[in-house]
Amino acid sequence: MSQDWKKRLGASLEKADDTFDLFMQRLRNRLGLYKPLHIVPYRSYGTVNRLYVKGRVLADKGISSAAENDTLWKNLLNMYRRFESDEVRDAVLQVSFNEQHYQVVTDREGYYVLNLEPKAPLKLDDIWHEVEIELTHANISSFEPGVKAEAHVLVPPPDAEYGIISDIDDTIVLTSATDLIKMSQHTFMNNARTRLPFAGVSAFYRSLQLGRNGKRNNPFFYVSSSPWNLYDLLHDFLDIHDIPAGPLLLRDFGLMQNKFFGSDHMSHKFKEIKNILLTYPHLNFILIGDSGQEDPKIYREVIKEFPGRIICSYIRDVNLPDRAKIVQEVQEELKETVEMILVKDTAEAAQHAAQNGYIFHDEVEKVEEQAVIDQSDAPGTATQQAPAPISKDTRRKSSES
Known part of the structure; x- marks a missing residue:
């Protein structure tokens, strides 16, 4: 019954919103506005x-x-x-x-x-x-x-090694999506230049785009629950910070029947990722997200529905223990099929990628160097963390793999 009530209310709001939009368009048009x-x-x-x-x-x-x-x-x-x-x-x-x-x-x-x-x-x-x-x-x-x-x-070329599907908020750029006030501050008070990517992200993403064939033709897709109204800001953010270009798949924002009650975050991202995998049945993917919202659960469902299609998944730790626990539960559930790696910083993800043959080994050092540069661009912030140096033993292990 409650679902029927929501549908009826949603339909009424949708009709009212459409009527108001049409009225305002005609009014602005008549007044030459x-x-x-x-x-x-x-x-x-x-x-x-x-x-x-x-x-x-x-x-x-x-x-x-x-x-x-x-x-x-x-x-x-x-x-x-x-x-x-x-x-x-x-x-x-x-x-x-x-x-x-x-x-x-x-x-x-x-x-x-x-x-x-x-x-x-x-x-x-x-x-x-x-x-x-x-x-x-x-x-x-x-x-x-x-x-x-x-x-x-x-259009991905036939010799692409794999594709990369990435979230944006709290995966590439600090958004604090779990805190409404902080999220508003990051989103509304900054622009495409003053919002900085997490340390080392641009170098790590370029290394994934390069892959191991050296052709830099592994395609990127960015799936986010941000509204289409922010398209120009996110488009410019990627270009300004030299993060590989890719389709931006955002969400509509308004009083629509199936969006008004808000729980569309998971279904939107799952639907978009599913469409990508169906479009390219011969291409496998790396998934990148964060622990702040629903990415681990969404990626779990993707992995289950498309067995053998997901190479691995990197989840950025947003330093919330209850969220990390959810990732650990999903990790345990998927341990026999696909690795889901909870990482503290980008360098940790790059180390894993190099050890498993997804990127060149010398790309790890480039990610570290870029992370230091990014850290210096945002002095005094706790959000841009320089990676811990890789030990000689770790680097030797990586080169032998």
Whole structure:
């Protein structure tokens, strides 16, 4: 009965939210309040026979590029603009790829989604493929023809050794997702430049991308419960800190029927990871997450549903004993199938990866060196921990493996 009540209430809220959004769009349009429109293309993924294209059409709120000397007020203003978005429903876009043209229409939240099928299988000269998008029509007073964007779609090459699926919050960057106040401070008071990655992450991820074939073609996928409103911030964060580019698979944010009551974190991440593994049935994966939320449990379910597909899983310890206990329970449950390693820092993960042949042995030293640099960029913080030096015995063991 309670589930039926939730569904009915959720449906009512969804209908009310949709009605209000439509009313506000018409009101802003009538008063000439819409700013120029722009297309926000999302990094996505595909195969030689199909490209998944997704993005959003919004009014351009003028979110400025991040700088290290940005004031708190500027960061807060940019964040407000991200969440106070003016989406454009029923906008018509032309998607072009290899001289083929497709038409797609945005939904009520301004999103467009297209599964594009090339006439012939793609030639994998590059891991990334460019798709042209043009806004051809919108019932908005500020609409002007000629608004274009370029989407980038990742297609793993056949000689990739493995793929990497990584969380973002508290895995790559400090977020404190288990503490609402601290999470708000990290998220809203910083920008893509002032939010720093955990020490050594960029070097470790580049070593995984390089793998052991030296081609730097192992694909990355970033699955997060962060809302799509933060896409530009996370996209820029990865680029600025030289962390391998990959599709960003985020979550919708709003009064939607199946999202209003909040428990969608686990189902969202599991669904996205499942889709990746189904898309690439011949590619195995390394999973990277943290102990702060549901990553160990989500990865356990992935490992069970896709036996033999997960090479190993690295879980960053967020230093909460009760969370570490959950990881240990999952470790014990999976010990006969896949290693789930709880690591204190990135260097520890790199050591394990080198010892097991996932990365070159000399990459461990690069991760350590990068960790020291990252630590010096954030003096006096307890969140950026320099790794403990690797002993000669450990290094010798690694070189012999």
